[in-house]
Amino acid sequence: MKKILLILFVIFSIKINCQNIVNERAQWFVNDRFGMFIHWGLYSGAEGNWKGEKVRYDNDYAEWIQYRNQIDKSEYIKLSKRFDWNKIDPEEWVLLAKKAGMKYITITAKHHDGFAIWNSKASDFNIYNYSNPKRDIIKDLSEACKKHNMKLGFYYSHWTDWEHPYAWDNSKEIYWLDKDKFDIYWQEKVIPQMRELLTNYGEISMIWFDMWLHHDQTIVSKDQLLQLKNLIREIQPNCLINSRLGLSVEEDDDVDFRTLGDNQLGEYKFNYPWQTPATVAHSWGYSKNENEWKSTTSILRSLIGNVSLNGNLMLNIGPTSDGSVPYEIRKRFSEIGEWLKFYGKSVYGAEAFDLRSNLHDWGLITYKHNMQGLHNVFLNIFDIKPGKILNVTGITQKPLNAFLISKKSKIKLKFDFNKVFLKIKLPTDLPDPYVNLIELEYAKRPTVDKDLVAKAKYNGYSLKLSNSESHEGNYISNKSKREGSIPANIQVNDSLKISWKIFVDRPSKFNIDTSYNFQKKITDGYMTVNINEKSYQHPFNYTGKTVGEPIEDYIIDKFKSSTIGTINFDDVGFYNIELKINTSSQNPLQWQWLWLEEITD
Ligand code: JFZ
Secondary structure (H helix, E strand, O other): OHHHHHHHHHHHHHHHHOOOOOOHHHHHHHHHOEEEEEOOOHHHHOOOEEOOEEOOOOOOOHHHHHHHOOOOHHHHHHHHHHOOOOOOOHHHHHHHHHHHOOOEEEEEEEOOOOOEOOOOOOOOOEHHHHOOOOOOHHHHHHHHHHHOOOEEEEEEOOOEOOOOOOOEOHHHHOOOOOHHHHHHHHHHHHHHHHHHHHHHOOOOOEEEEOOOOOHHHOOOOHHHHHHHHHHHHHHOOOOEEEHHHOOOOOOOOOOOEEEOOOOOOOOOOOOOOEEEEEOOOOOOOOOOOOOOOOOHHHHHHHHHHHHOOOEEEEEEEOOOOOOOOOHHHHHHHHHHHHHHHHHHHHOOOOEEOOOOOOOOOOEEEEEEEOOOOOEEEEEEEOOOOOOOEEEEEOEOOOOOEEEEEOOOOEEEOOEEEEOOEEEEEOOOOOOOOOOEEEEEEEOOOOOEOOOEEOOEOOOEEEEOHHHOOEEEEOOEEEOOEHHHOEOOEEEEOOEEEEEEEEEEOOOEEEEEEEEEEOOOOOOOOEEEEEEOOEEEEEEOOOOOEEEOOOOOOOEEEOOEEEEEEEEEEOOOEEEEEEEEEEOOOOOOEEEEEEEEEEOOO
16 A cells, blocks of 8 residues: 555656656657647638628637628638639748747638638538639648648637538527537538548648537537547547547547647646647737737747746737738747747747746746756746846755856856855846846756745745745635726635745845735734744734725725834744734735845945
8 A cells, every 4th residue: 555655656746747748649749839820711811801890709800700790601702702822822831930930830721611721522612612723722831841841730620610501600509400410510521521631631740629618518429529539540640639629638638738728828837738829919810900919028928938837839820811921920920930049948848847837026937858968947037127136046956057048159157056045147238138048057857945935036025825835724815806906815804824935045134014905993903923933913904995096986995015024034044934814704804915025225
């Protein structure tokens, strides 16, 4: 029994440390991290507008225009006349992906409109029949991918198809169809089309399905999904399958990676492969209405943020009806590619590090065991003004080296290390305008102290429930309200004890502040802060009300910071900080944080 427990413990601890629930097939995927998504089809010719009206529905998804604006098939197909069939050149998409540092491409072979952008024998509703000269975009793209050594995957809308009378569209919730009819669609369109895609275009790296509900909430049966999955495994055993097939990674380990919601970035580390599909602006298919483009910096942060949680990013382009890609996208893609050329080691082949993911306020950490056998901890610095010293809390080994990476050279930085605390001296000017990178070198994967709270910029420690080492007692989590003018807080109705662990890197004196909302004028409620042998009592102060916005009913409870006292940390080392809140249900306290800040003269 003990032996089994030990084995379980070993397996479990390996799992929490690295991204290792990755099957053989998906090794390339977790290594490559960054891919291109292409939404291109008949809808690209509508550009998000139909007969003078923009696409209905606030998400502005231009590829939904047929359904949203209730366009008949006979009219919709006329969009094919707007295309410049001679000009469209999928090789340019591949070259753009290369330039951006993307390692794979996934294209909408068939989106919800049911229109196949290849020469499909299984359905007349395909590009070959409606282009002049006749085109098979999947063929051209697959050849270009082969030529440029780019992996190719297909998006295929298996559940929703607005063209086939027996397939699903949202209106089937009113005009229902039966499972038998759905199976006709499945057997005569989905299966044969998938067979074509898997047979005629060489090696396919992934099929990206797009059913964002679990199959038991839809008309698609598990048997149908298994039929589809088996078809893929039979023809292309190495092809990846995403969770929008309609089966979760948990219930079927043959599903290779999990797809998050659209533009939904990671928040937690997962040990299995996962991916965010993301747009540069809003729509997936080309929309001429687009005018809010994410910045290069913001996209790089999303990519690094996902990698720091073991995830991938697949970034979309929506080419137009002549195949060209909007300038705003091309510009950002070349800037991202330029960044990756110099700093890509913190993305490709990198993974989550063992510290808490949002530990530091200057940016995010990724990790890699590199080709030279060294272990790299990458500090991706998002803060454009991080201070003269960069503090890294939590790594319990001294690095061999610290380098600031720049396009010209690798600059060796001076640093100072003590137990768990690394102070790196930064140059006055950081080399990169988007994200700066420091590479730490270790001989072994460095061990960490997971429970510490990092020392923040301006020498503070921000102590919240979420970064505590432990807590005891009851509380209610309140989300932020009224546009965030009432901040998120935890409500205590009796008592709560929270403890944190910090490392103090030099003898120093700190202020202790706390923020809360308390609405009673007279009470015996109080909080106690214990640090070392010292204890500080703070009776709750009435915080009163404030006006959020100048409208009559916008009077809100005030969350206010009060000073609890000052503390001397005479010795360098670890300290425990304990907060006890004592109150009663008649006197609830809404508490936010403690803030310790070094006093400098
Ligand atoms: C789907 C499609 O409907 C859309 O047109 C586009 O192709 C996108 C990539 O995927 O849209 C979704 C799918 C899932 C969610 C939201 C929109 N989701 O899970 O939040």
